Amino acid sequence: MAIDGKTSRRSHDRATGAPPLHLVSAFATTTRLVLGQEAVPDKASETKAIPALIARLAENDGLKGALISIDAIATNPAIAATIRAAGADYLLAVKANQPTLRAEVERLFADPEAGAVETVTEHDKGHGRIEARTVSVVRGVDWLDGPRRFPGETRLPDAACLVRVQARTELKDRGRCETRYYVSSATLTAQRAADAVRGHWAIENSLHWVLDVVFADDQSRLRKGHGAHNMAVVRHFALNLVRTARDRPTPARSPLKRGPRPGAPPKPTSLKLRRKMAAWDPAYMQTILTLKMR
Numbered sequence: 001m002a003i004d005g006k007t008s009r010r011s012h013d014r015a016t017g018a019p020p021l022h023l024v025s026a027f028a029t030t031t032r033l034v035l036g037q038e039a040v041p042d043k044a045s046e047t048k049a050i051p052a053l054i055a056r057l058a059e060n061d062g063l064k065g066a067l068i069s070i071d072a073i074a075t076n077p078a079i080a081a082t083i084r085a086a087g088a089d090y091l092l093a094v095k096a097n098q099p100t101l102r103a104e105v106e107r108l109f110a111d112p113e114a115g116a117v118e119t120v121t122e123h124d125k126g127h128g129r130i131e132a133r134t135v136s137v138v139r140g141v142d143w144l145d146g147p148r149r150f151p152g153e154t155r156l157p158d159a160a161c162l163v164r165v166q167a168r169t170e171l172k173d174r175g176r177c178e179t180r181y182y183v184s185s186a187t188l189t190a191q192r193a194a195d196a197v198r199g200h201w202a203i204e205n206s207l208h209w210v211l212d213v214v215f216a217d218d219q220s221r222l223r224k225g226h227g228a229h230n231m232a233v234v235r236h237f238a239l240n241l242v243r244t245a246r247d248r249p250t251p252a253r254s255p256l257k258r259g260p261r262p263g264a265p266p267k268p269t270s271l272k273l274r275r276k277m278a279a280w281d282p283a284y285m286q287t288i289l290t291l292k293m294r
Contacts, residue, residue: 002200003074022040026054026057035057070093137163184196274288
């Protein structure tokens, strides 16, 4: 499960000085469904909304055994403890907002003990680029919670491994390199760490991007009362239903018209087309609205 925030950019109200709505969402990266959302209070950060969202999803062991990935804003002991109390594991990014922890992690990977690092390399090609990602994992991290620590230093509960992702991307006219670090309470293999790190980006590609492009979330000017918040939740419900819906069967081919052969499986349609089909066909809309979410 990935957790990240998104701002509905045009939901601000200059007349009253109200800022735009900022929602923190929980997204199942395997099923690509929205699990929940929490509004960030005015003049606050996502660190206020994330624990409330986790606590609500954790009811009745709802998060037991899950691996929860969050960006560096959540790399603090309070949120890590909330995740562990829910029976889940965390995968948190380590960036410049935790300079001491990041420096220690960088030194560890720069000079590791022999045989301490497990590594896997993946290659991807598409969208005009070739990318190579090398994911390295170190599971000997007892020193992270040792007694000899500085006062006030970040101590994440139950830290079990550290992850380094080295990505090199070749574009048409240039190349770029990037190194990212993570800490997790799960004893991850290099392959599982690679899958989890890459899966976190599904919340950007399969949720936030879809809300903007298919549902025009950033263009909505609802700003009075609870309208922006209510419609953001409705969009999440609609996205889940449209994504879970099956495509309509392809009609049999007429002998006078070209088309798919009889009995051919239906071609998958985009979310945008499914929304149009629901608007044009009441029967298809009824099918979507009566879906039972698993």
